[in-house]
Amino acid sequence: MTKKPRQEMAQRRRRARHMRSIGYGAVVLGVLTVAGALLVSAFFKPAPEPMAGNVVDITADMSGFDMPEILVKAGVPVTVRLTSLDNAHHTDGGGKHQWAVDELGLNIIAPPEGSQYTTFTPTTPGSYGFYCDICCGGRANPTMQGTLIVDA
Ligand SMILES: [Cu+2]
Numbered sequence: 001m002t003k004k005p006r007q008e009m010a011q012r013r014r015r016a017r018h019m020r021s022i023g024y025g026a027v028v029l030g031v032l033t034v035a036g037a038l039l040v041s042a043f044f045k046p047a048p049e050p051m052a053g054n055v056v057d058i059t060a061d062m063s064g065f066d067m068p069e070i071l072v073k074a075g076v077p078v079t080v081r082l083t084s085l086d087n088a089h090h091t092d093g094g095g096k097h098q099w100a101v102d103e104l105g106l107n108i109i110a111p112p113e114g115s116q117y118t119t120f121t122p123t124t125p126g127s128y129g130f131y132c133d134i135c136c137g138g139r140a141n142p143t144m145q146g147t148l149i150v151d152a
Contacts (some may be wrong), residue, residue, distance in 0.1 A: 010100070013067075015041065015081060017094075021149030027126050029120055029148075042142040046075055048081060048083050048115045049115075051079065051081065051117070051123065053077070053079055054076060054077060054078045054079065055078075055079045055080075055117075056070050056072070056078060056079070056080045056081070056145040057082065057083065058070065058081070058083070058084055059082070059083045059084070059134055060080055060082060060083070060084055060085070060097035060101065060110070060144075061084070062086060062088050062090065062092065062135065062136060063143060064136075064141075064143025064144055065099075065132070065143070065144070065145075065146050067146065068146045068147065069147050069148075069149060070146065070147070070148045070149065071148060071149045071151060072122055072148065072149070072150055072151070073122075073150070074122050074123060074124065074125045074150050074151060074152055075121065075122075075123065075152050076122075077119060077120070077121045078119070078120065078121070078122070079117050079118070079119040080095060080099060080106070080108070080117060080119075080120075081089055081115050081116070081117035082098075082099040082108055082109075082115065082116055082117070082152025083109040083110055083114070083115040084088075084096060084097040084110035084111065084112055084113060084114060084115075085113070086112055086113070087112050087113050088112040088113075090135070092135045093136075094112060095111070095113065095132040096110060096111060096112060096134050096135075097109070097110050097132045097134055097135065098110075098131070098132040098133055098134045099118075099129045099130055099131075099132065100130060100131055100132070101128050101129070101148055102129075104120065104122065104127050104128060104148075106118050106120060106130075110133070121140070122148075122150040124150065125150045125151060125152040126149075126150055127147050127148070127149050128147070128148040128149075128150065129145060129146070129147060129148075130145065130146050130147070130148050131144055131145045131146075132145075144149070
């Protein structure tokens with residue numbers, strides 16, 4: 001008489017344990033999937049499309065521009081394309097970066113994990129500062145600056 005309910009109880013407990021382990025498994029799987037997706041997006045940066053013409057590709061992320069100097073020739077049209085490697089989850093600037101040269105009236109802003117470009121013909125040889133004023137303390141940050149050199 002007392003044996004049957006006890007067996008039933010044990011069975012019910014086993015079933016509950018089984019359901020719980022399935023629940024944990026689903027949670028672990030979900031966490032691993034999200035972590036994997038974040039890792040993939042962190043290591044595989046999108047490359048900008050190939051572009052015709054005289055193109056200078058420069059990238060920026062939270063650690064700065066990937067080139068401190070850009071060399072161009074006076075009188076020769078050039079396209080400067082800025083690619084932001086940061087995603088929209090960055091609290092500092094939302095993943096956007098800027099490439100601006102005040103003296104030449106150039107100012108482009110690359111969207112998170114995207115590119116923006118400007119085409120211009122430098123006329124006056126000299127050194128011009130470029131900067132990003134969106135993130136990381138803005139243009140005061142030495143990694144968010146560089147020099148555009150216009151050669152004669
Ligand atoms: Cu920036």
